[in-house]
Amino acid sequence: xxxxxxxxxxxxxxxxxxxxxxxxxxDDGEFVIxxxxxxCGKSTLLRMVAGLETVTSGDIEIDGRRVNDLxxxxxxxxxxxxNYALYPQMxxxxxxxxxxxxxxxxxxxIAAEVRKAADILSLTPLLARKPAxxxxxxxxxxxxxxxxxxxxxxxxxxxxxxxxxxxxxxQMRAEIKALHRRxxxxxxxxxxxxIEAMTMADKIVVLNGGRVEQIGAPLDLYDRxxxxxxxGFIGSPAMNVLPAAPAGDALLVIDRFRLxxxxxxxxxxxxxxxxxxxxxxxxxxxxxxxxxxxxxxxxETHLTLRIDEHVLTMVTKERPAVAAGDRLAVxxxxxxxxxxDAESGIxxxxx
Amino acid sequence: MSLFxxxxxxxxxxxxxxxxxxxxxxxxxxxVIWIAPFVFIVFTSLKTNTxxxxxxxxxxxxxxxxxxYAKAWARGNFSVTAFNGVLITFxxxxxxxxxxxxAAYALARVPMRGRRVLFLLCVFGTMIxxxxxxxxxxxxxxxxxxxxxxxxxxxxxxxxxxxxxVFILYGFxxxxxxxLSEAARIDGASHFTIFRRIFLPVSLPALSALFVLDFVATxxxxxxxxxxxxxxxxxxxxxxxxxxxSQFQRDYGQLNAAIVMTVLPAAIVYLMxxxxxxxxxxxxxxKE
Numbered sequence: 001x002x003x004x005x006x007x008x009x010x011x012x013x014x015x016x017x018x019x020x021x022x023x024x025x026x027d028d029g030e031f032v033i034x035x036x037x038x039x040c041g042k043s044t045l046l047r048m049v050a051g052l053e054t055v056t057s058g059d060i061e062i063d064g065r066r067v068n069d070l071x072x073x074x075x076x077x078x079x080x081x082x083n084y085a086l087y088p089q090m091x092x093x094x095x096x097x098x099x100x101x102x103x104x105x106x107x108x109x110i111a112a113e114v115r116k117a118a119d120i121l122s123l124t125p126l127l128a129r130k131p132a133x134x135x136x137x138x139x140x141x142x143x144x145x146x147x148x149x150x151x152x153x154x155x156x157x158x159x160x161x162x163x164x165x166x167x168x169x170x171q172m173r174a175e176i177k178a179l180h181r182r183x184x185x186x187x188x189x190x191x192x193x194x195i196e197a198m199t200m201a202d203k204i205v206v207l208n209g210g211r212v213e214q215i216g217a218p219l220d221l222y223d224r225x226x227x228x229x230x231x232g233f234i235g236s237p238a239m240n241v242l243p244a245a246p247a248g249d250a251l252l253v254i255d256r257f258r259l260x261x262x263x264x265x266x267x268x269x270x271x272x273x274x275x276x277x278x279x280x281x282x283x284x285x286x287x288x289x290x291x292x293x294x295x296x297x298x299x300e301t302h303l304t305l306r307i308d309e310h311v312l313t314m315v316t317k318e319r320p321a322v323a324a325g326d327r328l329a330v331x332x333x334x335x336x337x338x339x340x341d342a343e344s345g346i347x348x349x350x351x
Numbered sequence: 352m353s354l355f356x357x358x359x360x361x362x363x364x365x366x367x368x369x370x371x372x373x374x375x376x377x378x379x380x381x382x383v384i385w386i387a388p389f390v391f392i393v394f395t396s397l398k399t400n401t402x403x404x405x406x407x408x409x410x411x412x413x414x415x416x417x418x419x420y421a422k423a424w425a426r427g428n429f430s431v432t433a434f435n436g437v438l439i440t441f442x443x444x445x446x447x448x449x450x451x452x453x454a455a456y457a458l459a460r461v462p463m464r465g466r467r468v469l470f471l472l473c474v475f476g477t478m479i480x481x482x483x484x485x486x487x488x489x490x491x492x493x494x495x496x497x498x499x500x501x502x503x504x505x506x507x508x509x510x511x512x513x514x515x516x517v518f519i520l521y522g523f524x525x526x527x528x529x530x531l532s533e534a535a536r537i538d539g540a541s542h543f544t545i546f547r548r549i550f551l552p553v554s555l556p557a558l559s560a561l562f563v564l565d566f567v568a569t570x571x572x573x574x575x576x577x578x579x580x581x582x583x584x585x586x587x588x589x590x591x592x593x594x595x596x597s598q599f600q601r602d603y604g605q606l607n608a609a610i611v612m613t614v615l616p617a618a619i620v621y622l623m624x625x626x627x628x629x630x631x632x633x634x635x636x637x638k639e
Contacts, residue, residue: 052533073539085530089552098548099538146538 002063002076002153002186003028004049009058011044011210019044019210022058026203031180031187035197036207037233042190043158045207049188050079050156063153078147079156082163084139086131086146093118093127096145110149117148120179137168144179157189161196173200194234198222206230224338228271228345231338237276237302237313244272244339251339251351254310256287257332262339264349269342272351274332276302279314283331291326305330396420396607403603419608423595427609431584432591435501437616439587440569443505443512448562450509451516452554456546458517459524460532470521476514481507482574489578499582507575512568516561523557524550559624567617588613 004026011019019041026032034042047053049060051072060067067075078099086095094101096117097110105113118124121141131139140160147155157176161169177200180187191197197204198218206213206221206229213233214226225231231239244253245268251261253272277300280286289305289312296302301319305312305328314330322328337351359367359375387409395403396419397412424430457463458470481488488507489498497503527550535545551558573589580586592613595606 050533050537052536072533072537077537079534079537081530081534083528083530085528085534087531087535087549098535098540102539102544146534150538 003061004154004186004188005059005061005064006045006049007059007061009045009048009060010056011041011048011053012056017210020057022207022210022212024205024212024215026186026188029184029186031177031189031200031202032205033189033191033197033201033203034205034207035191035194035233036213038192040207041210042192042207046079046156046158046188046190049075049154050077051075076153077156078150078152078154079158080140080143080147080160082159084131084143084163086139086142088131091128091130092123092134092142092145095131095142096123096149099146099150113149114145117145120148120182121145121175136164137172140164140172141175144176148179148183153186155185155187157187159190159192161191161193169196176200194236198234204234206233208233224347224350225273226347228273228340231273231340231347235275237315239273239275239338240279240312240314241271241273241340242310242312243342244270246270253332253337254307256307258285259332259334259337259351262349262351265339265351267341267348270348271340271342271345273338273340274336276313276315278333278336279312279316280331280333281314281316281318281320282329283333286329286331288327288329291322291324291328294322294324303328392607392610395603396611398604400602400604416604419602419604420612423605423608423612426605427588427591427594428583428586429588429591429609429612432586432588433612435580435585436570436587439501439504439508440566442501443508443569444562444565446505447509447512447565448516448558451513451561452520452551452558453546454513455517455520455524456542456550459521460529460545460550461542470517473514473517473521476511477518479511481511484511485574485578488575492579497579499580499585501585504576504579507579508569508572511575512565516565519561520554520557523554527553563621563624566620570617571613 004024006022006024006026009019009022010017022041022045024032024045034045036042044053048055049062051067051070051074055068062075062077087098090098093111093114096114100110100113114127115124118127121144123138123141123145126134126138126142131142134142140163143160160176161172164172173196176189189196189200201218203215204218204221205215208229214221214230216224221230221234225234225239228241232241242254244251244265245255246252246261246265247258249261251259251265251270251272253259259272287307289307291303292306292311293304294301295304296319300315300317303314303316303320303322305314312330320328335350339348339351340346341348359371361368361371391408394409394412397415397417398406398419399414399416402412402414402416454473458466458473492498492503492507495503497506531549531553532545535549540548570587571589572587576587576590580590583590592606592609595602595609
């Protein structure tokens with residue numbers, strides 16, 4: 001187990017600067033998820049921690065030791081790749097024991113470590129098989145087993161569940177979380193799936209365009225997004241973001257909803273954000289919209305509404321008796337909204 | 352008949368596909384064209400000179416003249432030429448494939464300056480026909496005092512074989528998922544270990560193909576051997592075949608028996624290695 005400190009890290013590929021000024025501090029035993037859209041630099045950052053990419057500027061420390069110039073094998077890390085990267089000609093047991101074999105450990109010790117890891121991951125009956133004879137989930141477990149046997153200071157996961165089907169992904173999510181609880185090893189995990197990030201992480205790092213947008217606990221990011229990007233990225237369906245303007249003591253959202261104006265709302269170009277589940281059917285000062293799409297998921301119903309030229313999404317536990325084209329009066333849950341500066345995108349206040 | 356009618360139908364279809372029919376006809380034609388000379392050679396190797404002159408080329412030998420093989424063995428000095436051929440081929444081919452594989456791995460996977468220039472030099476090497484280099488090579492080998500020696504023939508063979516093999520293997524190694532070598536690097540493997548433990552096994556189909564092609568080419572090589580190996584005690588099998596051709600004497604039966612004995616080892620090696628020509632050895636390595 002170890003802490004990881006990423007200080008002012010930048011990365012350039014030739015003349016193209018893809019990352020700059022990234023600072024992330026990861027505590028011992030923490031499960032940190034790097035999340036962001038494609039091309040935001042999350043995998044590059046993970047690969048820099050692994051030593052598979054050079055660090056153009058800044059420092060990376062593992063357990064207090066600067067590792068910028070160390071080979072991957074000398075960093076005491078283990079990595080699980082998106083496409084498993086299992087050695088095809090080796091059996092499951094050989095794959096899992098390869099690192100120990102390279103390290104010159106005695107055969108008995110390797111066998112014991114492999115058996116222990118196989119027990120943890122329910123791989124014991126598969127130890128003699130080759131990767132081609134395994135399912136996707138089993139291959140991913142072998143990749144995790146290969147990491148576990150080394151007892152590394154830090155586990156690195158690069159989108160490990162992206163290739164699995166939805167059901168298996170949920171199962172593996174739980175398994176990885178249970179594994180973290182059991183081993184207590186520091187984990188840095190890359191994903192573009194914000195559900196994965198929300199459900200697994202102790203701390204989420206949201207990256208965009210090679211910069212850190214926000215770092216925090218999952219629910220902190222959800223409840224208090226630092227800016228419009230995080231607000232839009234975290235949460236599914238995404239937060240509704242609407243134009244707003246102060247009107248005396250009040251705040252007018254799309255000129256229809258009238259809310260109490262927070263003190264911080266001083267500018268003229270504002271954006272009001274509200275989560276789909278914080279929109280209510282009926283309620284005080286409700287505004288009518290036209291229902292465009294109804295998506296019942298069983299547990300809840302997703303509604304797409306149009307109010308003037310604005311499209312809003314709402315999620316309700318109710319099963320409203322409406323059809324596409326019907327009119328429905330909705331309101332905004334007081335105190336559940338967020339006010340952002342339209343230009344900088346920075347969150348000004350709750351609303 | 353039903354076997355053929357099945358072959359012409361796509362799976363699940365009741366009608367013959369004209370494209371499949373055309374492909375089958377083309378396949379059979381090509382097979383006949385390729386097998387005909389071999390049948391001709393085998394048949395002729397079992398005929399006396401009289402029978403060769405008096406019968407059609409593809410007539411079955413009525414009274415097989417197996418003695419052609421024994422006579423050809425003695426006349427072609429095969430005990431010497433076969434030994435030389437085996438020695439040269441079994442040193443050159445594995446060594447060449449191994450050197451090429453190491454060079455191709457370095458070019459494909461070891462970050463270094465000038466990698467692209469080195470690769471281009473290798474590609475350039477594949478473009479030089481060795482026939483135009485025979486005279487300079489002779490002078491060079493002579494300058495080293497290696498005429499009529501095994502190193503004198505193995506070194507030029509390596510020089511002309513390696514670029515072509517590097518070119519092929521570079522493409523193959525570049526296509527191996529980079530995550531495999533990255534995972535091995537994290538596991539603590541050195542470049543040589545990654546090459547030996549990961550890339551060589553994964554590349555077995557390509558290496559086998561190169562081994563067979565190189566084996567056949569080296570075994571049958573004539574021009575360079577003729578220039579470098581002038582002492583009959585150092586001759587290889589193709590040079591031994593020269594003993595069967597002269598202005599006043601031609602024994603086609605013995606000549607063809609010698610040809611059969613010459614090509615047989617290459618055919619055996621091909622049959623031994625062709626089972627490794629299975630693609631998809633990397634199945635399961637990474638998610639496709």
